Amino acid sequence: MNNTLIEALSVTVLGMLVVFLVLIILMYVLEAMKLFAPKADKKNNEIIENKDEESKASAGKEAVPEQEITSQVSTDGINEQNDSELIAVLSAVIAAALNTQSYNFVIKSYKRLPSRGSAWSRMVK
Amino acid sequence: MDFLNFMTQGMVNFIDKTGLAIIFSKSGNPLNLAMIAIACVLLYLAIVKQFEPLLLAPIAFGMLLANLPGAGIFHAEFFTHTDIDYGLVLQKGGLLDILYLGVKLGIYPPLIFLGIGAMTDFGPLIANPKSILLGAAAQLGVFITFLGATLLGFTVKEACSIGIIGGADGPTAIYVTRLLAPHLLPAIAIAAYSYMALIPLIQPPIMKLLTTKKERSVVMDQLREVSKRERIIFPIVVTIVVGLFVPDAVPLVGTLMLGNLFRECGVVERLSKTAQNELMNIITIFLGVTVGATATAGTFLTWSTIKIVVLGLVAFCISTAGGVLFGKVMYKFSGGKVNPLIGSAGVSAVPMAARVSQKVGQQENPTNYLLMHAMGPNVAGVIGSAVAAGVFIAMYSDKTQQAASIIQKIFNLG
Numbered sequence A: 001m002n003n004t005l006i007e008a009l010s011v012t013v014l015g016m017l018v019v020f021l022v023l024i025i026l027m028y029v030l031e032a033m034k035l036f037a038p039k040a041d042k043k044n045n046e047i048i049e050n051k052d053e054e055s056k057a058s059a060g061k062e063a064v065p066e067q068e069i070t071s072q073v074s075t076d077g078i079n080e081q082n083d084s085e086l087i088a089v090l091s092a093v094i095a096a097a098l099n100t101q102s103y104n105f106v107i108k109s110y111k112r113l114p115s116r117g118s119a120w121s122r123m124v125k
Numbered sequence B: 001m002d003f004l005n006f007m008t009q010g011m012v013n014f015i016d017k018t019g020l021a022i023i024f025s026k027s028g029n030p031l032n033l034a035m036i037a038i039a040c041v042l043l044y045l046a047i048v049k050q051f052e053p054l055l056l057a058p059i060a061f062g063m064l065l066a067n068l069p070g071a072g073i074f075h076a077e078f079f080t081h082t083d084i085d086y087g088l089v090l091q092k093g094g095l096l097d098i099l100y101l102g103v104k105l106g107i108y109p110p111l112i113f114l115g116i117g118a119m120t121d122f123g124p125l126i127a128n129p130k131s132i133l134l135g136a137a138a139q140l141g142v143f144i145t146f147l148g149a150t151l152l153g154f155t156v157k158e159a160c161s162i163g164i165i166g167g168a169d170g171p172t173a174i175y176v177t178r179l180l181a182p183h184l185l186p187a188i189a190i191a192a193y194s195y196m197a198l199i200p201l202i203q204p205p206i207m208k209l210l211t212t213k214k215e216r217s218v219v220m221d222q223l224r225e226v227s228k229r230e231r232i233i234f235p236i237v238v239t240i241v242v243g244l245f246v247p248d249a250v251p252l253v254g255t256l257m258l259g260n261l262f263r264e265c266g267v268v269e270r271l272s273k274t275a276q277n278e279l280m281n282i283i284t285i286f287l288g289v290t291v292g293a294t295a296t297a298g299t300f301l302t303w304s305t306i307k308i309v310v311l312g313l314v315a316f317c318i319s320t321a322g323g324v325l326f327g328k329v330m331y332k333f334s335g336g337k338v339n340p341l342i343g344s345a346g347v348s349a350v351p352m353a354a355r356v357s358q359k360v361g362q363q364e365n366p367t368n369y370l371l372m373h374a375m376g377p378n379v380a381g382v383i384g385s386a387v388a389a390g391v392f393i394a395m396y397s398d399k400t401q402q403a404a405s406i407i408q409k410i411f412n413l414g
Helices: A002-036 A040-058 A060-072 A080-098 A119-124 B002-017 B019-024 B031-047 B053-066 B086-092 B095-104 B108-119 B123-127 B129-137 B140-151 B156-167 B170-180 B182-197 B199-210 B228-245 B247-265 B269-293 B303-333 B340-346 B352-364 B371-396 B399-413
Strands: none
Touching (some): A002 B228, B002 B019, B031 B053, B031 B182, B095 B108, B095 B170, B095 B269, B108 B269, B123 B228, B123 B371, B140 B156, B140 B303, B140 B371, B156 B170, B156 B303, B156 B371, B170 B182, B170 B371, B182 B303, B199 B340, B228 B247, B340 B371
């Protein structure tokens, strides 16, 4: 019984020590990680930019029909602030029209076209 | 006449095979009815009182299934020997026997940790690394209860499994118990999950008792922003550090951090979603039902179950107190900048424990928002209890031999 008690006591002390030791080491490691903090955002932006460029390069072939189609899409009355939403909608439309996936092309630009018909036909639409 | 005889015989055979007949036959155990009643109470707690329903509901139903006599859905006797015949389990086992292998071989708890990792935001901990110490202090209950359980006559291995309830971490408790004291698994799992559900009742009185009004109303400084790069490096670094010091904690901490890396790295969103939703849910069902199924009358209706339930509560209270007391130390050393209430969140029940800190803090000062500050010790508690589990396993497990014998058996099967 005495032996068990001594064993249990030593495990208790040792266990607490190990838990504290490991977590204290982790604490210092985490403190050290702060060094990575300031650079981080810049790096993120770089990654995103690179990705854009890569996808543009891979989209080379498809870029031509995409431009043709976008040129037909009328964007009358859409607020410029909703750019990303608008581009999402446009790419979905193009993907459907070309029967492909939206990652196969990149929308480089879009332009609002003047209406072709008369004021009457616009109203009818 | 033959026809009548045949019919009577058929009826008798059928009646003999009904559950009711089996219960009251020589081989039956009327205590199964008591277990069915307990299962129904647990179902009530899970559904009406919403005590950890995601786990308690499957656990309770597993208990119900396993205690229906004659159903043969789970054979506890397959797993009672230290030397399990895995061939027999595969050939003769019912559904739950096969699923139980995931518990027995320690597969489910790490997979649950994968999901928890993918769901957990370690940002508050990275922003305030000192809060990790509270996660360590809240393991006090684990070791003190271990000591208490040994004094009460449990074997050292059983005491390890009972103590780990104080870590307030279900999967960790299951992981340790299945290695060190498999026969206590149902009692420990049910105690651990019930107390996790009772955190909002258990913790506040202890927190209030140990702190002064002034300490409770401390408003902490806002946490700094954590960059994406730090979030990505964090899981990798933690795995390396913990792995080098306590290799036995790697299955738990490693999968926890893998899940977190999935979440933070931003390039495997699909894996992250699967880990935190589908995979987690599937494993929760398997784990809950099979752990419940191990609660048969013979193993559950014993004095040790009652002792475990009491000791589990003690473990929980001491862990809470350990965290709060260390919070007070940090309050002193920081010149009153740390609110000791966040210490109680060092027990790892995420995010309930942190919510309790928030709630108790707001009772003193309604404009005080401690939640994010408490999340730091809270997630540190997960790492802390996994390390504590690793310590126990390193000291008392003969798993290397066990693993070797399992491999040998699998080869013998072929």
